[in-house]
Each structure stands twice: as structure tokens, then as C-alpha cells.
Amino acid sequence: MMTLKNAKILDIFSGEVLDANIIINNSSIEMVDFNCSVEKGKVIDLKNKVVSPTFIDGHIHIESSHLTPGEFEKLSLKFGVSKVVEDPHEIANVLGLEGIEFILNDTKYLDLYITAPSCVPSTNLESSGAKIGMEEIEKLMKLDKCLGLGEVMNYMGVINEDEEILKKIEIAKKYKKVVDGHCPQLRGELLNKYISKGVMSDHEAVDIEEAIEKLRLGLKVMVREGSVSKNIDLLEGLKDKDLRNVILVSDDINLEDLRRGYLINSLRKALKYLDPLDAIKLVTINPAEYFNLNIGIKPGNSADLIIYENFEEFKIYKVMIKGKFYEDLEFKSKKDAKVKNSVNVKYKKEDLNIKLDEGKVRVIKPIKNSLITKEIILDAKEAKKLMEENKINRIYVLERHKGLGNVGKGLVYNFLNKGVLASTYAHDSHNLIVVGNNLDDIIIAIEKIKEIGGGFVAVDNGNVEYLRLEVAGLMSPSLERFEEERKKLYKFIEGWSQFEDPFLTLSFLALPVIPELKITDKGLVKNLKLVDYLIKS
């Protein structure tokens, strides 16, 4: 038993800040005593510090942190995020249900819920490691930890009444679970149609007018402030509305942003538009109502609390998780995860040949701070010359799940001025993507990826650095090792690319649903059609 005496609790139910003693029995809140007279067990005097419930991240892909959930929680809990709704879209593309099961069982303290990924594989323009079909969706819906259907990215499918995607929505409805949406820039009649099919949320609005329309039409508007997309300024347009249907989420988060405070850092940015009490609802009662999660400082609930040094600036004093202070949590130690090697690449050296003798060739031109690429068309000979100057690189995507032997090949403009990079984290199918010009180094990189079971590899003239992500080729089972390896690798590649994080840029070059020219294991994809790099005249 323990008593947190003289707390100023943030009562998310009544919207007040109230004096109270909080009596904690093991992991649960036993009583909230507004008379401040009951004391049981060890008494800790909070001297009027504000106490709030911990936070919910209503939409995240933990894989984006490159940490397993068991390592991710070490940081998320530190900053008071005790529940996440994970969309295991990435690991599902690699390992299917087996991967999802791993995700579900990897945390010790974090309450990890999932949504069932609705679009695995995303397209038939690429080879994924697994498929989440109707049967798998139904299996997932039966799980208590599965809160709904994951972001329905195939919004044109919904609008055009594609049978398969509508059936998936129907299954979620049958199990009384939510249906998360994903409909960038959708407005008016098409947006109405999309919503009418049962989609309940969206986290893709980047424009204030768009967010307001979605809110008015009854979508839960998830304001996304992550490492890739930063949309906190939507609150400027939303702040005068009823905010109960607005939720703050991360979607993607990297280690730096986790270390900066994760959601609480986003909440600090929200203070530009909202007072702290209203801001905190965006990550507590609002997502809780949507997902039917039980939170708040009330009897019977898990003692998951944030105690503030300074509430107005969201400065944390201590975090309590399931009745224990963060510093007393005993995380699982597991430096090396026992997971199956997901890298199964078959290729022949001649698969890597790129002919630049005659005709014209397509070249992918990545654009800074954007997922979109442009297509440039060059004379093959000119391309060859630019390649010699390292202004153009070879780029390959090798199927790496089932040893199918698929190798997509192409050219990319002005990406690496030196060395070779390889990665098994490449949306959405997470095949092996390799970029660079030296064929010997390319082969070394591929072989190294196979050896370490997936991750990031950099090679320059036979010198190799790597970052192991052996869990599905996406995640590291050790935060400490991850940081060490990452530091060394990124130091090694300093100056190689004009892109701040070339591995991140690389991860989107394989995403075929985004215009204009992308590459998968099946070849180049131009606006959803497979094309060859050589243009036959």
C-alpha cells in the first residue's frame, strides 16, 4: 500500500484540478480521497504537485523506431506513454501473423494494443513476405488486444466499393471494433463516400480546412506529430472547435524524438494553441473514448501516473507505471532476441547488370523532405557518364522473404556520392534495397545483410559498417546496441549523401503507391505501373 498525499490531480472526467490523496494497492488505484484524510501504507507527500494519468499514443508504427516493443517501452514509459495502439503494418509485411504475435508479447509494462493491418500487401507491384487476408483479419479481431482495423489506406478501393476491403471493414464492425482511416487530401463527395462505408478516423490531414471538414463529418481527427510528418499546427484551426474528437498521435517516431520526450514533447508544442488541461485530453480521455480504453485517476484503474515538476510546461517529476516509479521498473534483459532470420535472398551476380549502351533510361529523382520522386529521362550514354561521376547510382530491390530471386533494378539521381548502402527496411514490403555504384561493394553489402539477418549496411572499398535489425530486418532487440551501432554507422557515412538520413530516404524509394517513379523487387513502378529502366525507342 502507498499513499500519494497532497496531490493536485488532473481529473479528466470532470475537467478539474482537485486536491486529493491517491491510495495505491499494488499496481492499482484503490481510492481517490478528495478529503485528503485517508492515508494507507507508505506515505509520499507530493506537496501539491500536479498528477495526470499517463498517455495513449493512438496510432504508431513502433517499427519506425527500429526498436522492438520491449526496448521501445524503456523510452515511452519514461515519458509517460503507457498505452499505444500499434499498427503492425511493417512487421506484418515481413512475417505476417507470426510477426504480430511477437509484437503482442514483447512488452513487460507497456499496454500494447494493435489494429489489424488492412493493406498487407499494399499492392501487387511488389513481393511481401506475408499476406493478411480475410482469415487473418478475423483471427486478429478475436483478440482482446486488437482494437480495430488498421488504417484503410486503400481509400479509392473503399470509394469504389472494392469487395475485399469492404469485407474487412465489415469484419471489424461485426466485432464492434474501430476502423481507422487514412485518406490524405480527400474532401467533399468522395470523403463523404469513404466515411459512409464505416471509416471512423483519419490521421493524414495536413491542411487545416481538410482537418475541419473531416471533424465536422464525424471522423476522429488524429493530429499527427511524428518524426516524418509534423502536423501539430492543425491545432490552430481546431482550437475553437469541440476538441473531444481530436487525438494527438505520432504515427512514426525515431530514437531522437523518443529521447526528446515523445508525446509530451508534442504536447509542449500544442501549448501554443491550447491550455495544458485541454492539451492533455488529446492523449488521454479522447483516445480512450475512441478505443474504449479505461484510463484516468479512478478506483480500480492501473496506477499509471505522471507527476509534474511544472505542469504548465509539462516538465515531468516522476512517472509511475502499474504502481511502481519508472526508476524501479525491472525491464526484461534480452540483448539477443531469438527470432527467426527473415532474410532469404537469392540472386545471381548477372542480375545486377545494368546496360547503358543505347537508347534512353528512366532515372528516379528523390526530392528532399518529400515522399514523392520525379522521373528524369536521360540518354543511356549520358547516364553512364554521370554514373562514373557518382551523380547517378545503381539501385536494386531484391526480394528477401521467400528466396524468389526477384531483382528490380534502376537508376537514382544524385543520391550517393560515395560508397554503397543496403537496407531491409523499405516500405511497404521491406525487401532488400541497395544503392551505390561499386558492384563489388554492392555484393559485400548484400552478403553482410544476409549475415546479420537484416538491418542497415554501408560499404566503401571493402570497408563495412552495419546496424543490426535482426528482428524481421526492421528492429533491434537492444536499445544500447542499437545506439552504439547507429552512431558508428552514421559517422561512417557522413558526407556520402545530400540527404540528412539516407537510409530513411531509401526506405521510401521502394514505396510504389507514391508518385512518380519508384522501385520494387518487380522493377520500376511509374504511377502504379511496372516499367523498365530502359526505354525502347
Next chain:
Amino acid sequence: MMTLKNAKILDIFSGEVLDANIIINNSSIEMVDFNCSVEKGKVIDLKNKVVSPTFIDGHIHIESSHLTPGEFEKLSLKFGVSKVVEDPHEIANVLGLEGIEFILNDTKYLDLYITAPSCVPSTNLESSGAKIGMEEIEKLMKLDKCLGLGEVMNYMGVINEDEEILKKIEIAKKYKKVVDGHCPQLRGELLNKYISKGVMSDHEAVDIEEAIEKLRLGLKVMVREGSVSKNIDLLEGLKDKDLRNVILVSDDINLEDLRRGYLINSLRKALKYLDPLDAIKLVTINPAEYFNLNIGIKPGNSADLIIYENFEEFKIYKVMIKGKFYEDLEFKSKKDAKVKNSVNVKYKKEDLNIKLDEGKVRVIKPIKNSLITKEIILDAKEAKKLMEENKINRIYVLERHKGLGNVGKGLVYNFLNKGVLASTYAHDSHNLIVVGNNLDDIIIAIEKIKEIGGGFVAVDNGNVEYLRLEVAGLMSPSLERFEEERKKLYKFIEGWSQFEDPFLTLSFLALPVIPELKITDKGLVKNLKLVDYLIKS
């Protein structure tokens, strides 16, 4: 197709009033067009009239209206209540699951949801017609239309960790459904304990401080404004809090209050404390969030709308239910319900003997406007004398479900100065309760009840009037017939009693959980213990 053009919609999602065209396709909203440019099918110009979603009554016993749900809906829909959460506690005490099934299938347009009654029978001090045990609770939880566990009245059982009631709560949790509470005057440590076991709402607060404490501890506070209890003034204390966890319900409603406007009449009273936009949330988005019901003016939802002549005073212009205006609805016609006769009374004339020769006797003294009664103790001979003056009446409760032959007998003070009343609507077991002094008339009354299959009967010197409630002895299957018979009956008994509605007062005299002296088929009950009317000296 139909277009409601130039509407001012009350957008419960964003909390705004917005210009829009509403496009309706059959029973559903196809599109909400904020540009007011789309028009499809028949166009109706609303000329800037305000339109809101229809209402939800989050807690009602329809049996209290004495109308079957199919008759009840004729009035509830007229005033814009299109969804009700019915606790079929009354009919379940008579007919068990069979009765609940009847309730679930009797409406045509009204969306009728139920909670599974948690306390049937209420006590072992009375004989009910049926039992809702663990198995029945589980059966009900599997129904989509069952939203949770009904008001857990046995709050001391919860607090004392009674295994059976905790198990019922657990079943509701297993099915991810709500658990409605019922804890009059519960505060502090006991209230904390009650909530910690999983109870989520309460509708019994009558005192502002009590309601505020319940809100702060995370209960959904249902402000009850019904025909029996009127607690709208709780809003005076709640109006400055975050109201998202406050819901307005009726609990019990009679025909007069239905005719006065039902929930919209209660909302009018709420205008003393809240502006119309905030008031309306108490019967729309707030209960919808709690019960996970899908409402609001958004694409895909049922076209259930209230169009206002004057929104500020909640004056209704038209109601639309499932895409049809109220006046165009075609209700089921069913003057005579085919339901089984639930009245099965066995008794012998001598069971009615009450001896007033010697010793002392207990007499029930009902109190105006209260469910509580007092016990008076009199000399038997004095009681006999008072009975001759009609200052004391005989009162009987006859088991009427299974022909068990139980007859509870007693005396009641100053209830009827003339005639005999009999009724099969008597909380909680709804046995046959009879009051009066003329034994011949008493027998006529009992026989008439048997003949009509339950209801209200009045007899005076062999003259009989009655109101048939042949559905479980609780409800009439015809609104028109009910009104006719009720008018005649109440005219007949004018002046017989000091109580405004003697049948209503009578219905609570059999409720053994309320102090001080009550009567069931097993005898008199004094503070939860069976006692005899004769006090042996």
C-alpha cells in the same frame, strides 16, 4: 433520394451550427454538403431551420409507461427519441428471457437496446416469475442489442465482494460491454470500492455534492428526470464541469410525461442551466460515446433527425426517422397482442383471513411522495375498529406466476376510504397486490385480474372497472385502448384515496428492499426480514 436544403445542422462532432445540405438516400444520410450546392432527388428547403440528430434515452424501464415498446415508440419517436437503452427488469421478473425477447422484437422504428438485468429476482423475500442467473446473463451479453449489465442495485453485494454479482460484472467486461450502476447516496470509501469493481455509471444521485463526487471518480453521471424522480436540478452543480460524462435519462416515464415531450421536455428544463447546444449533448453524443452507439448527422448514418421550428426553446417542426417524416411512419397495428397469460394465481378464501382479536399488529404507513413507509404498531382491537371506519385496509400480495399459493397479508394505514384495488404491477416481482376491506369485492378483484390476464382493477360493491395490461401483467398492447380504459378507471376511483395515483403508490408497497415495512407474497418485510402482522406478546 431527398435533399434537405438550407439546413442549419447541429454538428455534435465539432460543436458547431453549420449551413449544409443533407442528402438522404432511402433510410440513410448519403452526404452532408457544407457547400450547400449538391441537390439530389426531391428537394425540401428548410429555410435555415436548425436540424439536430435524434435523441437517446440511456436508461429507461419502458414497462413504467405500461405500454409495449411497439406502442411506446409512437410517442417517443414523435418527440425525437429514436434510441433507448431499456432495462427490462420488470418484464424479466415476470417472464425472464422470454419477456426480454418480446421486448427486443416489438418495435418497428425505435432502436431498442437493452441492458441485462443484474438483480432478478431482487431478493429472496419474494417469489418472482423468473430468474436471470449467470447463464441468462451470458446469453444476453452475446446479443448485439445488449449493451451491458443493467443497474447493479445490489451495491452492498459489490462492496462486500459477493461472488455472484462480481461474476455478472465480469461477464459484461468479458464481452466488452458497459456496467450500469445504481448506488443512491453512496459516497467516499464505499463509493470508491463500488467503482473499483467495474461499475461505470449511476443514475441515483439526487444531491449535487453526491453527483459531483461520482463524476470526479469517473462514473458516467446520468441525471434522471422521469415521472417518479425528478433530478434535473443536479445540472446547477454540474454546469461548470466538463459535461462530456453527463447523460440525461428518464428511468421511469408515464403517459402524461411522454405526451408532454419526453426527453425534449426535460431538455427544456435544462435550459435553466445550459445553452441549447450543450444541453443537447446530454442526450446525443454523450450517451452515444458511453454505449458505443453511432449517431450524428454524418454520411452512412440512419437519417434520424429533428428539425426545429425554434431551436432555442426546443420547439419541434418535424421529426425524421430512418429517412421518413414521423407523420408518414406506418406503425404495426396490433390491438390485441398474442402473448401468454402470465397470471397464475392459486388461493383459498381462508388465506385472506386476518385476525384482529387480541395482541398487537403491525400496520404499513405509506408516505406521500416517498418510496419509504413507516411501521405503526396498534392494538388489534383498535385496528379492527379503524378498519370498520376504512382508516385501515387489508392488503394482500398473492404469488401470481407459478400458482405457488403464497399469500402475504397485512394492514395498511389510511390508503383507501372506499372500494378495492388490485394490480399485477408491483415492484420488483410484480405479484398480485390487492388492497381494500370488502372481502367479496377483494375476491371479485382477484378474479377479474385473472380474467383479463393482469392489469389494474377497481371494485366497489360489485361494480368493476379495469385497465388491461395483459402483456406480462405490466403493459398494454394498444395505446388507444390503454388511454380509454385508464380514463374510465381513474374516473371510477376518484376520491377513493389520499394518494394522487394509488396504483403507483401500491406498486411500491411490495418493494422489500426499501425501509421500513413492506409486503410480499411471503409476508410482511421489515428492513429485509420477514415478519408477521401479528405481534405475539
